[in-house]
Amino acid sequence: MPPKRQIRVGSQWMYARDAQRALEEALRVAEAERAEHEHQIPFIRKYVFSTDHKWIGIQYAITALTFLLLGFSMMLLMRFQLAFPGESMAKIPVIGGMLVKLLGASNAPGGVMLPEFYNQLGAMHGTVMVFLAIVPLAVGAFGNYVVPLQIGAPDMAFPKLNMMSYWCYLPGGFLMLSSFFFPGGSANSGWTSYPPLSIIATQGQTIWILGMVLLITSSLLGSVNFIVTIFQLRAKGLTFMRLPFFVWAQLVTSFLLLLAFPPLEAAAILQLMDRVAGTSFFMPSGLVVSGTPLTNAGGGNPLLWQHLFWFLAHPEVYVLILPGMGIIAEVIANNTRKPLWGYKSLVGAGVFLGFMSFVVWAHHMFMTGMGTVISAFFQTTTMIISIPSVVILTALIISLWGASIRFTVPMLFALAFLPMFGIGGLTGLPLGLAASDIHLHDTYYVIAHFHYVVAPGTIFAMFAGIYYWFPKVTGRQMNEKLGKIHFWFSLLFINGVFLPMFLQGLMGVSRRLYDGGAQYAHAKPIIHTNLLISTSAWLLLAAQLPFIWNFFHSIFKGKRVGANHWNATTLEWAATTSPPLGHGNFAVIPQVYRGPYEYSVPGYDAADYLPQNVPDEPPHPPAEGEGGGMLAATAVAQREG
Amino acid sequence: MTAHADLHALPGHDAHHEIEIPYTVHARPDTGLYNGKLGIWLFLASEVMLFGALFSTLILLRTSAPTWPRGWQELNIPLATLNTFILIASSVTVVLAWANMRLGNLKKGKIFLFLTLCCGAGFMVIKSIEYGSKFAHHHYPSTNNFFATYFVMTGLHGIHVLGGMVVFGYLLLTADKWYANHRDQFTNRVEVTGLYWHFVDLVWIFLFPTLYLL
Numbered sequence: 001m002p003p004k005r006q007i008r009v010g011s012q013w014m015y016a017r018d019a020q021r022a023l024e025e026a027l028r029v030a031e032a033e034r035a036e037h038e039h040q041i042p043f044i045r046k047y048v049f050s051t052d053h054k055w056i057g058i059q060y061a062i063t064a065l066t067f068l069l070l071g072f073s074m075m076l077l078m079r080f081q082l083a084f085p086g087e088s089m090a091k092i093p094v095i096g097g098m099l100v101k102l103l104g105a106s107n108a109p110g111g112v113m114l115p116e117f118y119n120q121l122g123a124m125h126g127t128v129m130v131f132l133a134i135v136p137l138a139v140g141a142f143g144n145y146v147v148p149l150q151i152g153a154p155d156m157a158f159p160k161l162n163m164m165s166y167w168c169y170l171p172g173g174f175l176m177l178s179s180f181f182f183p184g185g186s187a188n189s190g191w192t193s194y195p196p197l198s199i200i201a202t203q204g205q206t207i208w209i210l211g212m213v214l215l216i217t218s219s220l221l222g223s224v225n226f227i228v229t230i231f232q233l234r235a236k237g238l239t240f241m242r243l244p245f246f247v248w249a250q251l252v253t254s255f256l257l258l259l260a261f262p263p264l265e266a267a268a269i270l271q272l273m274d275r276v277a278g279t280s281f282f283m284p285s286g287l288v289v290s291g292t293p294l295t296n297a298g299g300g301n302p303l304l305w306q307h308l309f310w311f312l313a314h315p316e317v318y319v320l321i322l323p324g325m326g327i328i329a330e331v332i333a334n335n336t337r338k339p340l341w342g343y344k345s346l347v348g349a350g351v352f353l354g355f356m357s358f359v360v361w362a363h364h365m366f367m368t369g370m371g372t373v374i375s376a377f378f379q380t381t382t383m384i385i386s387i388p389s390v391v392i393l394t395a396l397i398i399s400l401w402g403a404s405i406r407f408t409v410p411m412l413f414a415l416a417f418l419p420m421f422g423i424g425g426l427t428g429l430p431l432g433l434a435a436s437d438i439h440l441h442d443t444y445y446v447i448a449h450f451h452y453v454v455a456p457g458t459i460f461a462m463f464a465g466i467y468y469w470f471p472k473v474t475g476r477q478m479n480e481k482l483g484k485i486h487f488w489f490s491l492l493f494i495n496g497v498f499l500p501m502f503l504q505g506l507m508g509v510s511r512r513l514y515d516g517g518a519q520y521a522h523a524k525p526i527i528h529t530n531l532l533i534s535t536s537a538w539l540l541l542a543a544q545l546p547f548i549w550n551f552f553h554s555i556f557k558g559k560r561v562g563a564n565h566w567n568a569t570t571l572e573w574a575a576t577t578s579p580p581l582g583h584g585n586f587a588v589i590p591q592v593y594r595g596p597y598e599y600s601v602p603g604y605d606a607a608d609y610l611p612q613n614v615p616d617e618p619p620h621p622p623a624e625g626e627g628g629g630m631l632a633a634t635a636v637a638q639r640e641g
Numbered sequence: 642m643t644a645h646a647d648l649h650a651l652p653g654h655d656a657h658h659e660i661e662i663p664y665t666v667h668a669r670p671d672t673g674l675y676n677g678k679l680g681i682w683l684f685l686a687s688e689v690m691l692f693g694a695l696f697s698t699l700i701l702l703r704t705s706a707p708t709w710p711r712g713w714q715e716l717n718i719p720l721a722t723l724n725t726f727i728l729i730a731s732s733v734t735v736v737l738a739w740a741n742m743r744l745g746n747l748k749k750g751k752i753f754l755f756l757t758l759c760c761g762a763g764f765m766v767i768k769s770i771e772y773g774s775k776f777a778h779h780h781y782p783s784t785n786n787f788f789a790t791y792f793v794m795t796g797l798h799g800i801h802v803l804g805g806m807v808v809f810g811y812l813l814l815t816a817d818k819w820y821a822n823h824r825d826q827f828t829n830r831v832e833v834t835g836l837y838w839h840f841v842d843l844v845w846i847f848l849f850p851t852l853y854l855l
Contacts, residue, residue, distance in 0.1 A: 002840070017745065017793075021782060152661070153663075154660045154661070154662060155660060155662060157661075157662060157664075157676045157680070158662075158680065159662070220684075220687055223683075223687075224680050224683045224684055224687075225680075227679075227683055228676050228680045228683065230681045231679060232663070232664045232669050232672060232674070232675075232676050233662070233663055233664070252810055258683060258686065258687050259686065259690050261687070262687045262690035262691035262693075263690055263691070263693070264692035266689055266691050266692075266694035266695050267694065269793065269797065271700065273782060273789065273793055277781075277783055277789075278781075278782070278783035279782045279783055279784075279786070279789035279793075280785075281698065281702070281786065281789060281790075296783070297783060297784060297785045297786065297787045297789075299702070299785065300702065300786060301701060301702065301705060304698060304701055304702070308694055308698070311694075320778075355662075438824060453766065501654065526716055531658065531784055582660070583660055584660040591669045612711070
């Protein structure tokens, strides 16, 4: 037994043991009072129009995961057409007949997908995945749930705005999807909506624009909220250089959303005017469609749309990847049990990446004839922006050096992220160089490149995050065995999908072809890989089934775990498990004493981790797996000599 | 439990009340801002990007067009000049409204708030007279790209003016209750709305020369 010391709690002096009991009792009483109070929040305010960041995060997560599955399903349909061009879907075992009925004669007469419907699916796959699935999942779900907890805040700075963000996002999503039921179907000019095609396109394009306006509004409200929250609501002692890298990633992401989305909003307004009011912002003079000259005044510029669109859409790429990198950093630090290597470089690289992402957009437009001077400029900035990405990836890889790695499911996804994102990133360099882009532009190589970044990159990071924070949200752990099955098969099949596309692209097979290139002689030697790709895609769906089952089963039946299941250092683990809704996050507002990744601190033998909120030389070293709520309480009990 | 009562007095431990978000009313010492003020500055930054994209559009379309109508030949400069003065005046009245409320003079503050609202309404009336005469001369957004940019940019600006008016109306209606109960928070709201109003004013200061005079 250590000698008995008196400590001060609030205004009272007491022995450490008594203080511990008192604090535990206080937490219990507070919990009971919260539970009692909780009953007073009406159902609709608690679960539908909730202002609690945790519940909004869960709303975002469930909605975005549903959209993710939906966007994936659209692609699975397209992959059938690509593997068996012109054949009927009726021959698909089990669900074939159902699919034919579901799609109807207007989209797929006799089960054969029409080219128009293929284009609709293509445009909506991109839109749904980027704007309705990944960004809401990465920012809306993870950002909302984790950021206020990680900075020790009771909630977001503007809880009502937060609610509005979600309630702009959901109707925006439904509006987008409803366009399938309009005459002519949904938007079908690609997710990039290039004019003049998008201006003369069917009704669905107008719905697409209106949906985008809602989604942009949602993102803008969210980004203001995140930045203010991170600047203003950091707990005492949590300086900027003590922020977990995930929070930094979300901060940079929010700035990108804040400043890059408005130009697209402007562009969307202009395109809407072109379609509805008959203006010619993007319509050149003398355009003839199907033999009929258009009556527009003309004088517009289709390239203007591309500039405005990519001014958003390139920073958007970093919006897609940065939160993923943040999650990976948290998971790697936790599972290597040592501090991240080069935390300052990571932060610096993240901020630099954010700045640079605003001056690279026209590398999507090398083939538009902008001229060599502009191409040279954007090719240079593109090469420069690859440096911070490499810095981040390198720092994360070096963090593994000499660690005794815990191969948990989140860590497996994090470890796979590194080479997958590496492939995606490095294959982007030939696209960023104007000369090699001439050959690769608009081929399957491009598809493979950005899907390696976003699918086994970002989506794997999202999976890592789900497995990692699931115990915090639910108090239960997801099944490890099912998680490992999910991981290994996903890794295998996702490479089966995207690796052959590099070859197709290098052979010159164009993207967005209804028959996958069957009509082109140069595609002949490689076209058979379409069957391999499609089969891998369908098996990839099968590989997600264990995850879906595991997810829902674990919510109710998963193994119960403590508040700090992974023995982590950051503040979210100091809150109680599944913090109650509508009443803030912490029984006692934590104070921060050190950086975010103090694992295996030399000279500190009580545990291999030292949480941010534990005072120096804490009176009660945290026992393994012990409730994090207690850690928060001890933070206040200041030790006196 | 003897320590029970004292523990409830711990800082930040407040199980009885709705959660309170820190720095809603008073500035955080290290940033020097309260939440709403930082929020509105960020929002205005995004608005700069929104109108920046539209101004860029105007520049690009105009420089690449073989001919472009002169603003002073097509548009009504006297009315626009009057509107410019109205908006500048409203920026002064909104500051006076805020200053009076901070100094404890609610009544005067409300009068200035009302004057600001009237200026906004006056601006919109004059703008609609302008629009009406354009339509009467069969000048629509679809006529050419000059009128397309004119209608889109002034229209979007007009929506911003309307938005500001709605907020001023709301502030006026709730002024007495809020001023009595949460005076600092209410004056903060006036300040934040005022910042937004200055921005709307500033956009017009740019729109006036680019559309009407050049």
